[in-house]
Every structure is written in C-alpha cells, then in structure tokens.
Amino acid sequence: MSFFKKIKNKISGTNEAVAEKFKDGLTKTRDSFTSKVNDLVFRFRVVDEEFFEELEELLLQADVGFETVMELIDLLKEEVQRKNIKDTTGMQSLISEKLVEIYNSGEEVSSELNIVEGRLNVILMVGVNGVGKTTTIGKMAARLKKEGKTVMLAAGDTFRAGAIEQLVVWGERTDVEVVRQAEGSDPAAVIFDAVKAAKKRNVDVLICDTAGRLQNKVNLMNELEKVHRVIGREIEDAPHEVLLALDATTGQNALIQAQTFNEVTNVTGIVLTKLDGTAKGGIVLAIRNKLDIPVKFVGLGEGIDDLQPFDPEKYVYGLFANGLEMEETEDEENETAEDK
Ligand SMILES: Nc1nc2c(ncn2[C@@H]2O[C@H](COP(=O)(O)OP(=O)(O)OP(=O)(O)O)[C@@H](O)[C@H]2O)c(=O)[nH]1
Numbered sequence: 001m002s003f004f005k006k007i008k009n010k011i012s013g014t015n016e017a018v019a020e021k022f023k024d025g026l027t028k029t030r031d032s033f034t035s036k037v038n039d040l041v042f043r044f045r046v047v048d049e050e051f052f053e054e055l056e057e058l059l060l061q062a063d064v065g066f067e068t069v070m071e072l073i074d075l076l077k078e079e080v081q082r083k084n085i086k087d088t089t090g091m092q093s094l095i096s097e098k099l100v101e102i103y104n105s106g107e108e109v110s111s112e113l114n115i116v117e118g119r120l121n122v123i124l125m126v127g128v129n130g131v132g133k134t135t136t137i138g139k140m141a142a143r144l145k146k147e148g149k150t151v152m153l154a155a156g157d158t159f160r161a162g163a164i165e166q167l168v169v170w171g172e173r174t175d176v177e178v179v180r181q182a183e184g185s186d187p188a189a190v191i192f193d194a195v196k197a198a199k200k201r202n203v204d205v206l207i208c209d210t211a212g213r214l215q216n217k218v219n220l221m222n223e224l225e226k227v228h229r230v231i232g233r234e235i236e237d238a239p240h241e242v243l244l245a246l247d248a249t250t251g252q253n254a255l256i257q258a259q260t261f262n263e264v265t266n267v268t269g270i271v272l273t274k275l276d277g278t279a280k281g282g283i284v285l286a287i288r289n290k291l292d293i294p295v296k297f298v299g300l301g302e303g304i305d306d307l308q309p310f311d312p313e314k315y316v317y318g319l320f321a322n323g324l325e326m327e328e329t330e331d332e333e334n335e336t337a338e339d340k
Contacts, residue, residue: 002090003097004320007313021308022318025300029281033062034319037095041088047080051088055095062279063251065286072098096316103285103312109294111309114240114268115149120198121205122231122238125271126224126261127245128212129160132273132299136245137207138170139307140297145174149204154194155180156187156227159211167209173304177201187211188226195234208239221264228265241268243296248275248283255283258291269296272310276301284315 011019023030036058044051052073059069075098079085085094103109115121123140127133134157141151153171155178157163164180171178179194191208198206210227213220231238244267246254254272261267270291275281275298284295295310308314 002093003100004093004317007096007317010313011317015314018308018311019314019317021300021306022311022314023321024318025276025298025306026281026315026318028276028279029062030319030322032279033058033282034092034322037092037320038322041091044088047085047088047091052077059282062282063286064282065289068102068282068285068289071102071289075101092320096320099285099316100312103288107292109288111269111294111296111311113296115144115205116240117204120195120203120235120238121240122195122198122235123205123207123241123243124210124224124227124231124239125207125243125245126210126212126265126267127271128257131212131245131247131250133157133212133245134163134166134170134209135302136243136271136273136297136299136307137167137209138174139299139304140207141170141174141176142304143307144205145176150202151176152194152198152201152203152206153178154191154206154208156191156194157209157211158183158185158187158190159213163209163211187223188230191227192230192234195231195238199234217260217264224265242266243269243271244293245271245273246287248272248281248299249278251278251280251283252286255286255290258287258293262291262293267293269294271295271297271299271307273299275299276306281319284310 040054056069056073076094079094125133125137137153141153144151153167153176155164155167161183164183168178168180179190179197181190187210194206194208242265244258244261246258248254258270270287270293272284272295287295297307298310300306300308
C-alpha cells in the first residue's frame with residue numbers, strides 16, 4: 001500500500017474535517033509548488049539525474065530550506081536505487097513519506113501542549129507585532145475552552161496601541177476573562193496580576209500576551225526575563241510553554257526571528273500563522289530542521305477554528321491531496337482493467 005493510501009486510511013473518519021482544513025489552507029502552496037511537481041512527474045516519466053535537479057529547484061523555491069532539500073533528495077535517490085524504481089509514478093507519495101520521515105527524525109517532536117490537569121498552566125506567547133499573535137491567542141482560547149478547560153488571558157502587550165483592546169474583543173468572543181491594565185504599564189505587573197487572579201479562580205490555562213519589540217534585543221531580553229521571573233516565583237516550573245508566533249508569509253525572515261527569540265528565551269514551540277497566505281508552505285520544514293523546535297500549531301485561515309495542531313501527515317496530505325486522488329483513479333482504473 002502506498003504511503004498516501006496509509007495516510008488517507010488513517011485520516012478517514014474522525015480526522016477528515018481537520019485534514020480538509022490542511023488541504024484548504026495549503027491551496028496556494030498546492031497551486032504553485034505541488035502542481036509543478038505533478039507536471040514534473042508527468043513530463044519526465046523516467047527518474048534520472050535531471051528529474052532530481054528540477055525537483056530540488058522546486059523544493060528550494062517552496063522555502064523547504066537547503067539542508068532539508070538535500071536530505072530529501074538523498075533519501076529519494078537511495079530509495080529509488082534500493083527499490084530499482086525506474087518511472088516517476090508514485091513519486092509524490094514517496095516524497096511525502098520521506099518528508100514525514102525527515103520531520104519526525106532528530107529530537108522527539110510533539111504538537112501537544114504541555115498542559116497538565118490539576119495545576120495552573122501558563123503559556124507565554126511571544127513574537128513580533130503583526131504576525132498574528134493576538135488572533136492566535138484568541139483562537140487558542142477558543143480551542144482550549146472547547147476541550148472543557150477554563151481559560152484566562154493576560155494583556156501583556158501594553159506597548160502596542162490597540163493590542164489590549166484587541167485581546168479584550170477576543171475575550172468577549174470566547175467568553176474568557178482578560179486581565180489588563182492601562183496602555184504603557186509594566187507587562188510583568190499585568191502578568192503578575194493575571195497569575196494571582198488565575199490561581200484564585202482555579203483556572204486551568206492562563207495565556208499571556210507580550211510585546212515583541214525585536215528592534216532592541218536587550219530590552220526584549222530584559223522584559224521576557226522579568227516576565228519569566230514573575231511567573232516562576234508564583235508557580236514552579238512556569239511558564240510551561242513559550243510559544244513563538246511566526247508569520248509564514250515572511251518566509252526566511254521568520255527563521256531569523258525564530259533564531260533571535262530563541263537566543264533570548266527558551267522557545268518551546270512555534271505557531272506558524274498565515275500558512276494559508278503563502279505559496280511557500282515548505283517553510284514549516286525549514287523551521288523544524290533549522291531550529292529543532294516543534295511547530296505546535298499552524299494558522300490555516302482567519303476563522304476561529306483555523307488554528308490547528310501541526311501534524312506532518314495531514315500536512316503532506318494537504319500538499320499532495322490532488323496527487324493522491326490521481327493515484328487512486330489510476331489504481332481504480334488498473335483494478336477495473338484487471339477485472340475485465
Ligand atoms: N489568513 C490568515 N490570517 C491570519 C492568520 N492568523 C492571523 N491572521 C490575520 O492577521 C492579521 C494580524 O493578526 P493580529 O493578531 O491582529 O496581529 P497583530 O495584532 O497585527 O499583531 P500581534 O498581535 O502583535 O501579532 C489579522 O487580520 C488576522 O486575522 C492565519 O492563520 N491566516
């Protein structure tokens with residue numbers, strides 16, 4: 001059974017709706033990258049060096065990242081040699097298989113949030129302005145509430161005009177309390193208040209917004225250190241998650257931001273927003289490879305349900321879904337031909 005078929009079987013039933021979200025969210029990438037891969041497979045028919053060269057080029061254009069591309073091409077070549085594969089049919093399935101393999105290699109990855117029942121779980125959300133941090137916090141609050149958890153938000157981005165109001169609007173939308181102070185006040189003070197309030201009300205998860213001023217690394221470091229200190233003093237081992245929001249449409253720039261944030265704080269997971277807004281959806285793989293930080297969530301649209309835990313299998317399903325359908329049609333045709 002091909003890798004595609006295995007994924008499809010796994011997805012069918014309970015996971016179907018989420019897999020369709022990945023498919024919808026990756027439309028731009030599919031229209032650009034995947035359709036070119038499909039053309040390539042169709043045009044070449046025979047696997048040769050030139051085929052791999054062109055595939056390499058397409059992967060690089062999709063922002064998959066140099067190291068991952070090289071690793072993938074090597075794995076594909078090995079497999080082609082080992083299995084004595086001559087023609088390009090089924091290559092999309094093989095690419096998917098190897099991409100998932102690469103994603104899952106190295107340090108263990110899990111998109112699960114470090115949330116433990118019976119304690120106050122604190123999530124710190126960091127990232128530069130405009131990446132969709134506030135929206136992500138709102139969507140995450142909605143998700144957690146749906147799972148039956150009680151949630152509170154801390155409006156720790158006291159720097160950007162409007163950030164507090166925006167979070168309050170999300171609070172109303174999701175029926176979640178937002179702890180706030182006036183614009184310009186000390187973020188650590190807001191977060192301190194929020195931790196106290198969350199403890200008092202036995203809240204399960206407190207999500208803290210922060211201002212992401214990258215222009216001044218020392219300030220950013222100081223601010224985050226202070227916030228860490230305040231939280232850690234109140235709750236041992238907290239914050240339990242430091243999630244970095246990155247905008248997928250900024251491509252390689254997102255990688256640079258990630259490196260900088262990771263230098264000033266211990267980022268435990270990445271939320272890659274606006275994956276639906278880019279044709280270069282390969283950036284997920286580059287981030288994983290370059291930073292060894294799991295991509296915990298991806299933003300696949302503006303809707304409240306469009307924040308989804310990242311899953312490499314659903315991702316490759318979304319990337320190559322059309323190829324899968326093509327393959328299935330071919331299989332069915334073959335089966336019908338055999339029946340005759
Ligand atoms: N298409 C799409 N739009 C998104 C996604 N996430 C956020 N956005 C949009 O991006 C825009 C900016 O998001 P905000 O949360 O407002 O970000 P911001 O307030 O500018 O800045 P920060 O909160 O500081 O990051 C909004 O219009 C969001 O709806 C996503 O996954 N897909």
